[in-house]
Amino acid sequence: MAGLYIHIPFCKQACSYCDFYFLTRQQLREPFLEALSEEIYSYKETRYTSEPVTSIYLGGGTPSLLNESQLSGIFKVLHDVFDLQPVEVTMELNPDDVTAEYLSMIRSLGVDRASMGVQSFHEEILSFMHRAHSRDEALAALELLRKTDFPSFTADLIYGNPGQTLQMLEADLLQLLQFNPPHISAYSLTVEPKTRLGKQVDLGRIKPTDDEEVAAHFDLVQTVLSDAGILQYEVSNFSKPGKEAVHNSNYWTHQNYLGFGPSAHSFWWGENEAKRWKNRPDIKHYIDKAPKESVEELELLDMKTLAEERIMLGLRTVKGISAEDLKQKYNFQFSEKQKNWIELQSEKKMLRFENGHLKLTPAGLKISDLLVVDLLSRGS
Template sequence: MAGIYLHIPFCKKACHYCDFHFSTSSNLMEELIHQIGKELVFRKNYLPEGEIIESIYFGGGTPSLLSQSQLSYLMDTIHANYPVKLREVTLEANPDDLNDAKLTQFLSCGIDRLSIGIQSFRNEVLTFYNRAHNAEESLQCIELARNAGFAKLSIDLMYGFPSLDHTGWEADLRTALDLDPGHISSYALTIEPRTALGTWVKRGTFQPASDDFVAEEFEILQDATEAAGYIQYEISNFGKPDAFALHNTNYWTGAPYLGVGPSAHSFDGTNRGYNVSNNSGYVRALREGKLVFETDNLNAEDRINEYILTSLRTIWGTDLNFLETTYQVNLIELKSAELNFLSKSGWVSIQDGHLILSRKGKLLADSVAAKLFL
C-alpha cells in the first residue's frame, strides 16, 4: 500500500522557528494548486505497478487555507488517476482556520483526519513563535472538530521553550491530555540557521534552552503520555492503540509514496527524489509541461542505513531478518562490538529478532543509529 503527499506551500505568517518551504504571499495559490493537479497526472506511473493508494496527506505550509473547490479538485484528480482504497486522509490545519463551515467543507472533500498545529496553549509562547492563533483558539479547535464529525485528530506540541523550570510545559501537557485528541506529535524547539530564531541566536539576542533542559522535557512528555494511555510508537509520536498515523507509519516502515508540490519528496521503494523548492519555478515548469523532480539514486548501503535510521525510531524496531534476507546483512555479526556496547549501556535490546530502543535509548536515537550504519 502506498500514499500521496501534497505540499501546500502557503502560510498566513512566518513562524520564527520554521524552515519548511512556504510563502506568505497567496498570489500564486490558485495557479499552483492547478499545477499540482497537473503533476499528479504527469506522475501517475511513478509508484510501482499494482500499488494501491491507502493514505493521502495534505502538508505544508498551511493546507487549511485551501478552499473547498481547491481541495475537491485535488481529491478528484487523485481518484481519476490512481487506484485508491483510502483508509486515511489527513490535512494539517491551524486552529485559527477551523470553524464550523470550514470543517464541514473538509469532511465533504473526503478529509477524515486533522493534524492541528497547536504547539502551545500559552499566549506568551505562541506570540514568541509568531503563530497566527491564540491560546483560546488552541483550546476550542478540538471541540469544534469533534462537533463537526471528526473522529481522528492529532495535535502538534513543541517542547524546549527556554524557561526557568518545566511548569509551562507540564501545563501544556495536562491541557492536551485533558482534551484527549488520541494522537500527539511532539518535537523539540530546534534552531535552524535560516529562521528568525537562527538569526537571533547568531546575534546573541536569544539563548536556547540547554540540551539537558530539553531532554528533561522529553522525559516529562514520555511520563505524561504513558500515564494517559498513549503509546510512543515513534520517537516524536504518541497515540492511543487505535490512533496511530497510518500515512506517517508507512514512511517509517519503508512504503512507497508520491510527493507533489514544491519541495515535496517521493520514494518509489528503491530511490528517493524531490521537487524544486521554489513556487514560481515550479509553476513555470509545469506550465511548459515539464517536471521539476530530481532523483536521488540510493545504493544498497544507503537503503540499509536509511532503514536502520527510520525503523529504529519506531516501537517495532529494526527487523534483523529483513536485513539478512533482503540485503544479506547480518547486523549482529557485522556490528557485534557496537551492539554489545549499546546493549550494556541499556540503550537497545533484541526482542523477537527486532532491535528495539529502550526508553533511555530514545533520547539518543540518531546517535545509536549512526553506530550501526554500514
C-alpha cells in the first residue's frame, strides 16, 4: 500500500512564515506540468508500481491554482502508471481559489478531501502572515464546502502569532467549529530562517511569542477542540473519530510513498533497510533534467535509524508505538537505561504503557520533542 504526493510549486504570493519550496511567478506552469508527467511516467512498470496506491495528496505551493485540464492531466498520468485504489485523495486549496464550480470539478476528478489553508479569521493576523485571502473569503470557502456536501475536509490554523490573544484564538476556533469540520490541523507559528518573518525577527522588528504563551495557546486548542468532539491524535492534528488523515498517518508509520515535483520526498522499503530521497528544490533544474537528475539527496536508512524515527513519529501520536511492532518490524528493543527512563517518566505522568503501546500523556505531548530526544539519547 503506497501513497503518492504531488508538489505543485506555485503560489500567488509569499506567506511571511513559509519555507516550503514555491514560486510566485506563474510562467513555468506548463513546462513544469510536462516535467511532472515525465517524472511520473518514469516509474511505469518499475517495482514502485507493484503495490496499489491507497492515498494521493496534492500539496504545495498551491494546487488550487491549477485549472481543470491541468489537474485532469495529472490524474490521467497517475492512472496510466499506478494501480490507483485510493481511500483518500486530498488536495490543498486556498480559500481565494474556491468556487462551487471548482469544488465540483475537483470532486469529479476524484478528490474527496479538501485541505483548506485558513490559518486565522482575523484580518490583522492574515495580513501579518501575508496571506493572499481575507476573512470573508475563508468563510465563503468553508460555507461552500458545507453547501456542496464535499465528502470530507480539513482546515489549517496557526496559533502563537505575535499579538494574538487567547480570546482571538478562541474566536478562530469557535468560528471554524461552526462549519462542523471533520479534521483540523493546528500548528504553532515557527520562525524559519530565510523567510520574511525570519528576517524581520533577526532585525528585531518582530518579537516571537514567548514559549509560555504558545503553550497556553496549545492548551486552548486542545480544550476547545476536545470539548467539540474533535480529538487530538497527533501533536498538530485533531479529528472526529474515524476522520484521521490517512496520507499523513502513513508517513508516521513508515508506509511506502513516492513524491513528485521539485523538493518532494520519497520513501521506500528494501530488504533490511529503507531508502529516502528528495528532489532538488529548483524548478528550472526540474524542468531541464527531470526525471533523470531530479534527485538531490539519497539516504539509506538502517533498521536502528528507522526504529528511532518510528519512535519519534509514533510518540507524537496519541496511539503511541507498539513495543511488539518495534521488535517485529525493526528488530528493536529498549535498552535498560531507556526502560528505567520510561519508568521514571511514567511516575511523572509524562507517558504510560497501555495495551503494549508506549504513549505520551497530554502533558507529555506538549513537550514531545524534548522527551523523544531524552529517550533516544539513552539508547545502547
